[in-house]
Amino acid sequence: MRIGRFHKKSEEKPTTNRINDGTLSDDMNENVMRVKNELGHSADLSVRLIESPHHKSVVHAAVIHLDGMADANMINENIVNPLIEWFKENDQILTEMEERAGRILTVSQLTVKESWQELISSVLTGDTVVLVNGNTKAIIASTKSQPSRAITEPTSQTVIRGPKDSFTENLRTNTSLIRARIQNPDVRLVSMKVGSVTQTDIAIMYIQGIADESIVKEVKERVKGIDIDGVLESNYIEEMIRDDSMTIFPLLLNTERPDAVVGNLLEGRIAIIIHGTPFVLIVPAVFSQFFQSPEDYYQNQYISSSLRLLRFGAFFLSMYASSIYLALITHHQGLIPTTLIVSLMAQRENVPFPAIVEIFVMEIAFEILREAGIRMPRAIGPAVSIVGALILGQAAVEAGFVGAAVVIIVAISAISSFTLPNTSLVNVTRGIRFMLLFVSAFIGLYGVLLFSLCILLHMSSLRSFGVPYFAPIAPFRFKEQKDVLFRFPLPSLFKKSSRK
């Protein structure tokens, strides 16, 4: 909720209105005052006035930047210092800005701007503005240097063999991590700003000639069409541009691994990199991609194929284990082998609750543990795991709250969800698991089947940027099966993705 919404409008007029009008005045002092006013005399606004060494109290130039957003050393050495030197040597007013500035200022990027809007936005992004007396133009030197975290190992998508770097919150670092991996002139990077207040930088990256032009166009249009105040994480963009806003399934892939992004770019997908988050979005995403781990390509094809099958199995186990168990023991006792039903009956003999309550309580207990595990301070970690393992597992059974079989079922469905390489899909299994549980409590296996059918229908209706969610299985494309259920040997995979 926006807190200010119910209070009266701020006394200052919104700055945006004033920026729009007018160009720079030829009186530098006036311009400097105006910059200060625009930014509300912000404490981190640094203005360095350069006086003439020959005439007292004559100010020749002003160097303006936001402290912390720009590289102070660079400004000292490459802007302030050369200017002072120049004024020392030349007792005159600096004219013919465009030509001379290039000779004086030793900065890699220099532009000359005339409008207020551009001037203010350059200051805000960390560039340095040089105003010179008697000029209606501003020189803008690129001195961006924002605080950023070092590149570390990925925390959510770890591998044993494979690159160990991950994206950071800095857009430039991220694009450079990708660029460093594909040194190809066809890599295209389109930059945009999203968020009417935050003006967050967003980069769309793809490889010209491999990526589908129409999808590239579609992505650009959708990103441009986003109307939102601020973008703090890639999910802001994901929710704004996905095809179906109500679905539980992820329609965009996210990753914090540069190698995964490069792999996807090579397959013709498009990456959306957002400043401020290490998670990069990849479109279009199909269902089978959520089962692919980058490590699949870094180890033997037989191993990775069987591991991928294992993940598919674990995905179903994670959704269905508890509901099928419930359906069997409450509706279809005849389907359980006699010896097993006898021991299940013995376990349930002293449990006071209906089976659905028993399973539901355990599932909720696990969800609580899991949520607590994410939120709690690191130092309390061991305490929580002891409580979780002992109290909820063993003690609950011994106290007669739940049967031992239920603990096993809940544990297996929880553990198997963590085999999935992508957390978006893990959350899907959590949601569907609970829905299935209810359906199976009411109408048994028939309900489980019916619900699965509904889910399947829903999934086959989904599209990710026009690509069917189940592609290439439905619609079935024989030639693209090499990297779906099994990972074929790399030579045969590369033949597929070679340039057209």
Added chain:
Amino acid sequence: MKMNISLLLSAAICLLISGCSNYRELNDLGVIIAMGVDHNEDPKQPYRVTYQVINPSGLSQTNKAGGQGLAVINYTVTGKTLLETLGKSASVIPRENNTTHLSLIIIGEKLARNDLDLLFDGLDRGKYSRVSIPIFIARGQTAKDVLGVIEPLEITPGKNIISTTQNNQKLYGSSSEVLAYEVIASLLSDGKDVSLPGISIRNASQIGKQTKNLETTDPTTIKVSGLAVFRKGKMVRWLDGETARAAQFVTSKVKNTPVVLPCKKGNVTITTIGVKSKMVTEIHHEKPVIHSKINVMGELLETTCQLNFSDPNVLKEFEKKMVKEIEQQIKRTIRITQKEKADIFGFGDALSRTNPAYWRENKKNWDNLYSDAPIALKVNVEIINSGLLMEPYGTK
């Protein structure tokens, strides 16, 4: 949006109206694992049925709290029909009875001698149990008594009966498991009569029904004994030991079984490792001839005679002896069944396949034709080795 709401509504209706109609908690179920059907003296209530219900707390190893006791409890109910007794059982069984795990049916000998014909209709017609469960005859006893024995080795008496029969079929072969649908098929067929394995109680005593039975090394147990031969749905006689086994040779239901042959001063035991038989009934001069080809493979595994088995002629000699022995046993068994006019092997079915025209004409008269039919056997025995020794120990 309208679509979504209507979908949601129909889902809600489907779920809520169903109202857990089939929802049963495991601890509200009385799982019937075995059923014994006996003849009842009261003509108004001709059936006395014993239901063996699992007692979960008696079976659990980990459960410390709650009820204790034996693994199973027997409830006996009388009634006009089997299904009526099942309904009546609700007045003695405290939990909702569930027959989905019914794993065997025992029929008292007296009832079997009366009539078996339509006994299985309820089982076949009903929805809540299978027809792939074995049927047994309680020999000289009531099914109630047989089900009452507390078994020391297996968890439940029912399991014990099944595993003993299977074990017997595998390693001796005097009887084999016969499933309910096979019985039904035989009852329906004109060319085959029913034969069912018998079970009786060994070491019978009152202790057999008590936990004390578990505390002795010589407990009362159940034993597989003989093969009950039926004629048109009524039991007529028992076959025992080698006579019963010979019947399994003809239907090749036996696999490993020891055949003992005499030699000069002792015996030689040949264990079969594979029996394959083929029943063909042929017509000779307008009369059926029972024809059976049996191939037996065996190993010579024990001897008390001084013989040199490295000599192939010695083995050949025993092959011949075994052919004779098996032929003799089978002929004896077939003769007995011919006398009883009970074609338990299905020679009639074989005839219906080879000579359908003849069969259609004569099937009503098959029991007479069967009892007069000559027997032509063709047994072939192959002894493939004589174990790990060539000659026996040279005794002083």
